Amino acid sequence: MDKKKIAGEKATEYVKDGMILGLGTGSTAYHMVNKIGEMVKAGMDLKGVPTSKATEEQAKALGIPLLSINEVDHIDIDIDGVDEIDPAFNATKGGGGALFREKIVADLADMVIWICDDSKLVDSLGAFPLPIEILQYGYTQTLKKMADYGWNPVLRERDGKVFVTDNGNYIADLHLEKPVDIQDVKEKLATIVGVLETGQFLNFCKYLIVGHDDGVEVIENAKSIKD
Ligand code: 5RP
Numbered sequence: 127m128d129k130k131k132i133a134g135e136k137a138t139e140y141v142k143d144g145m146i147l148g149l150g151t152g153s154t155a156y157h158m159v160n161k162i163g164e165m166v167k168a169g170m171d172l173k174g175v176p177t178s179k180a181t182e183e184q185a186k187a188l189g190i191p192l193l194s195i196n197e198v199d200h201i202d203i204d205i206d207g208v209d210e211i212d213p214a215f216n217a218t219k220g221g222g223g224a225l226f227r228e229k230i231v232a233d234l235a236d237m238v239i240w241i242c243d244d245s246k247l248v249d250s251l252g253a254f255p256l257p258i259e260i261l262q263y264g265y266t267q268t269l270k271k272m273a274d275y276g277w278n279p280v281l282r283e284r285d286g287k288v289f290v291t292d293n294g295n296y297i298a299d300l301h302l303e304k305p306v307d308i309q310d311v312k313e314k315l316a317t318i319v320g321v322l323e324t325g326q327f328l329n330f331c332k333y334l335i336v337g338h339d340d341g342v343e344v345i346e347n348a349k350s351i352k353d
Pocket residue numbers: 150151152153154155206207208209218219220221222223224225228
């Protein structure tokens with residue numbers, strides 16, 4: 127059983143005709159977007175707001191009608207993956223580098239559904255390096271401030287080159303010492319000028335859908351910030 131596929135497809139059961147959807151990024155969201163493509167082909171009236179250029183290309187190829195974030199006044203449901211998530215529904219995202227658009231789309235959505243396989247469930251955040259989108263200008267100063275907090279920042283590279291986001295920025299991956307005080311890190315990040323957005327998605331989701339070897343689990347969050 128493909129754990130990412132069953133989680134991604136299960137989330138589409140919440141989708142209703144006429145909805146505007148946030149389309150997430152990554153290998154789990156990929157399956158969800160494929161399923162949305164099938165639903166559109168079958169005649170459903172759905173529109174998507176993609177969270178990355180990669181998802182935009184996938185959705186276009188599937189014939190999913192797309193809207194830009196600037197054209198919508200709301201998003202009904204945002205469905206996206208996570209890199210890790212704790213029992214209080216605090217998630218780290220941005221492993222694929224799309225965290226900034228992902229957060230703008232999630233923030234606008236009436237309801238957020240996170241999808242993942244069970245390897246993403248953690249007791250406390252910090253196993254996965256925390257991605258931070260930073261401005262190219264002055265990035266060495268931004269990294270130094272992060273290093274001064276003891277966060278062990280690493281400028282993300284891909285294929286031997288500095289990774290550049292869809293927004294033209296860099297990513298610093300923070301290797302935080304455990305135990306991580308996520309509120310303290312959040313407050314300190316807000317004071318660093320070159321920080322544009324963070325991969326901390328604290329208590330966003332209404333539903334967490336998890337693929338296991340023996341099936342799919344839906345966990346409801348009774349206290350989402352969206353409630
Ligand atoms: C991209 C993300 C992804 O949602 C996250 O990295 C999970 O990806 P995958 O489903 O491939 O494990 O935040 O920026």
